[in-house]
Amino acid sequence: MFVLLFGPPGSGKGTQAVALAARLGVPHVATGDIFRKNLREGTELGQRVRGYMDRGALVPDLVTCDLVGSRLEEQDAAGGVLFDGFPRSVPQLYWLIGHLGAGRRTLSAVVNLQVPDQAILARITGRRTCTNCGATYHVVTAPPLADGSCARCGAAVVQRQDDAEAVVRDRLVAYRAQTFPCLAELRDRVTVHDLSGEGAIDEVRRRIFAALAL
Numbered sequence: 001m002f003v004l005l006f007g008p009p010g011s012g013k014g015t016q017a018v019a020l021a022a023r024l025g026v027p028h029v030a031t032g033d034i035f036r037k038n039l040r041e042g043t044e045l046g047q048r049v050r051g052y053m054d055r056g057a058l059v060p061d062l063v064t065c066d067l068v069g070s071r072l073e074e075q076d077a078a079g080g081v082l083f084d085g086f087p088r089s090v091p092q093l094y095w096l097i098g099h100l101g102a103g104r105r106t107l108s109a110v111v112n113l114q115v116p117d118q119a120i121l122a123r124i125t126g127r128r129t130c131t132n133c134g135a136t137y138h139v140v141t142a143p144p145l146a147d148g149s150c151a152r153c154g155a156a157v158v159q160r161q162d163d164a165e166a167v168v169r170d171r172l173v174a175y176r177a178q179t180f181p182c183l184a185e186l187r188d189r190v191t192v193h194d195l196s197g198e199g200a201i202d203e204v205r206r207r208i209f210a211a212l213a214l
């Protein structure tokens, strides 16, 4: 089953994707996570995408689609994938539809998480991320350990450069201009479940599972 989690940055896609992918029994493919891993490891791809990510701009479509294409070649992706943060532009969406279609596969459903901009700003600017394992925290609602380290692996927890307020505003502009238009295209092709992303994590998860009849 190929399912797509859609929504602005900070709508909770990454948080919800973990449980949803487990429930669907498919791998979670988050392009942002893959790019960040490459940044941490200092790979050539990491060097290429750093500038875009630091300023909250989209990585070019060709680079992103190549990356997803390689990921979809892996054996665990044969039966389905939960996409998180991809596609993020209309050209990426057309690429995905073509790529899946070439393998006689289609998108089964889209979950569109909706959160107002003010709530997004509060969520993202309070977010802190582990420098080692990528676990996320929030200064108010889910703080890291008292010494500022990660409860999962003990490494330092910091604010992602692209979670600073000015960059978040740019990411929201990029979302509206480049990503949001994908929704209309998606609605023509597949069932889009429009759900509120506000409320407790468990509550949102139940909403998603109910919409997908899981």
Ligand code: AMP
Pocket: 009, 031, 032, 033, 035, 052, 053, 054, 056, 057, 058, 059, 060, 064, 084, 085, 086, 087, 088, 089, 092, 162, 171
């Ligand atoms: P995320 O963790 O999904 O918020 O992504 C963080 C950053 O990675 C974005 O602001 C972009 O710079 C880049 N990125 C992630 N996914 C994509 C994508 N599908 N297309 C282009 N850039 C992306």
